[in-house]
Structure formats: structure tokens, C-alpha cells
Amino acid sequence: MAEEPTVAAREPMAVEVEAGKTYAWCACGKSGKQPFCDGSHSGSAFSPVIHKAEKSETVYFCMCKHSGAKPFCDGSHEKV
Numbered sequence: 001m002a003e004e005p006t007v008a009a010r011e012p013m014a015v016e017v018e019a020g021k022t023y024a025w026c027a028c029g030k031s032g033k034q035p036f037c038d039g040s041h042s043g044s045a046f047s048p049v050i051h052k053a054e055k056s057e058t059v060y061f062c063m064c065k066h067s068g069a070k071p072f073c074d075g076s077h078e079k080v
């Protein structure tokens with residue numbers, strides 16, 4: 001049976017990313033530094049999803065961890 005991620009929140013988190021920077025999005029939902037990975041996934045089936053920002057902009061990171069467009073929100077939090 002596939003391990004289910006923990007729902008960290010039921011709404012996305014807006015983050016201003018900087019061009020050229022790399023972000024490690026928490027896929028497991030257990031990080032204390034949401035929406036980013038803090039290593040809490042250790043020992044689970046999850047590993048972070050790396051996002052390299054192409055430009056400086058505001059992006060909406062998925063917090064329910066069930067998005068079909070990880071690491072970004074696709075509205076799946078309405079259904080979890």
C-alpha cells in the first residue's frame with residue numbers, strides 16, 4: 001500500500017521565489033519548515049521535490065501534499 005502524505009494545510013502557501021535559486025518542497029507533509037523540506041521525511045517513502053526558479057515571482061506551493069502538479073497547488077486541497 002502506498003504511503004499517504006500528511007496534509008500540512010488545506011490551502012497553498014504563496015512564496016516569492018528568486019530567479020536561479022533552488023527550493024526543496026516537502027512532499028511528506030511532516031516538515032516543520034513548510035512548505036520546504038527539513039529532513040523529517042527520513043525513513044519514509046517520500047523525498048522532497050526540487051524546484052529551480054527560472055524567474056523571480058510569486059508561486060503557490062502545495063500544502064495538502066496531494067497536488068497532481070507538485071510542488072505547486074492545483075486545487076486538490078478541496079478534495080482531501
Ligand code: FES
Nearest residue numbers: 026027037040041
Ligand atoms: Fe517532507 Fe522532507 S520533510 S519531504
